[in-house]
Each structure stands twice: as C-alpha cells, then as structure tokens.
Amino acid sequence: MTGATHRLLGMSVVLGLAVAQGWSPLQAGAGTVIGLAVSGGRLSPDMDQFRGWRLADRVLPDEALGQGGPMRHRGLTHWWGLPILVAATVPVVPPGYRWLVLALLAGWCSHLLGDFLFGRADARSGRGPGIPLAPWWGHVGLGLDTGGGLESLVRSVVLPAAVLWQSLVVMHADRPLLDFLSGVLGD
Ligand SMILES: [Zn+2]
Numbered sequence: 001m002t003g004a005t006h007r008l009l010g011m012s013v014v015l016g017l018a019v020a021q022g023w024s025p026l027q028a029g030a031g032t033v034i035g036l037a038v039s040g041g042r043l044s045p046d047m048d049q050f051r052g053w054r055l056a057d058r059v060l061p062d063e064a065l066g067q068g069g070p071m072r073h074r075g076l077t078h079w080w081g082l083p084i085l086v087a088a089t090v091p092v093v094p095p096g097y098r099w100l101v102l103a104l105l106a107g108w109c110s111h112l113l114g115d116f117l118f119g120r121a122d123a124r125s126g127r128g129p130g131i132p133l134a135p136w137w138g139h140v141g142l143g144l145d146t147g148g149g150l151e152s153l154v155r156s157v158v159l160p161a162a163v164l165w166q167s168l169v170v171m172h173a174d175r176p177l178l179d180f181l182s183g184v185l186g187d
Pocket residue numbers: 045046074078111115
C-alpha cells in the first residue's frame with residue numbers, strides 16, 4: 001500500500017473510532033492528526049524504510065537472530081504484538097487521556113491492516129506478502145497489488161468519501177446534508 005493510501009486509511013479508522021466512542025469534534029480532530037502521523041511515513045511501521053533505520057540495520061548484526069532479522073522491512077515494526085503490548089497499558093492510563101492512546105493504536109494498526117491487504121512477497125529476501133505472524137517472520141497477507149487499480153480506487157474514491165462522511169458525522173453535520181440530499185432527490 002502506498003503512503004497516501006495508508007494515511008487516508010489511518011484517518012478513516014481513527015474517525016470510525018471517534019464515531020463509535022462518541023468523541024468530541026476536538027478529540028476527533030486531534031485523534032485524526034495522530035492517526036495521520038502514525039499510519040504512514042517516518043512515525044509509522046514504515047520507519048523501517050527510512051535512512052536512519054536502514055543505516056542502523058546495515059551496522060547492527062540483527063540478521064544473526066535469523067529470518068532476515070527483526071530490522072528488515074515489514075519486520076518487527078509490522079508485528080501485531082507491539083500494538084497489543086501498548087494496548088495492555090490502556091487500563092493504567094488516566095481515563096481522560098485514553099483516547100490519545102486509542103488514536104495512536106488505531107492509526108498504527110490501520111497501517112498493519114493496509115499492509116496485510118496490499119503488498120506482494122519479496123522474492124529477493126524470501127519474505128512472504130503481508131505482515132509477520134511471528135515477531136518478524138511467517139508473513140501472511142492477501143498480497144494485493146500495491147499501486148494497482150484496486151488500490152487507486154480505494155485511495156481516490158472509497159477512502160476520501162468515507163473520511164468526508166465520517167467527518168460530517170463527528171461534527172454532527174450529517175443530518176443537514178442528508179436533509180439537503182433528500183430534498184434534491186425530491187422524496
Ligand atoms: Zn508498511
């Protein structure tokens with residue numbers, strides 16, 4: 001999945017959580033910014049593709065741990081166990097701040113979902129498609145084509161529509177729009 005699709009999916013998942021949890025528009029807005037930050041790019045699981053990480057991967061002998069090492073792309077940062085560990089801390093977070101952790105988790109996990117769906121196997125390293133079931137090996141995923149027709153449909157139509165609709169719901173502005181649409185359609 002490309003970066004732009006990851007970020008849109010991150011926004012949509014956080015907004016869905018905001019709707020489900022009844023967050024205020026301010027919380028939903030701040031949560032969406034967090035989701036945007038951790039669903040794609042340097043602060044997301046794809047931090048394993050950036051310069052500092054790649055450099056560290058070349059220097060550190062993590063390959064000695066087997067299976068290509070935890071620092072490889074779609075390795076440890078893409079393991080579902082990390083967000084589970086963070087989720088385990090939620091009960092000790094003061095209730096007023098839990099939404100921040102939940103937004104972080106939702107954005108991060110949306111990236112894992114995206115990579116589970118999209119992304120072919122890497123023949124060169126022998127890595128399978130998707131995300132690791134074990135900490136950095138045993139990849140599973142649907143292996144849909146990154147940057148293919150389905151992803152571009154999701155990125156250019158499905159997710160923008162979802163994010164727009166969810167934003168309206170969060171701002172409690174969906175009712176006037178529905179009334180307007182039903183007026184236009186002349187029911
Ligand atoms: Zn990724």
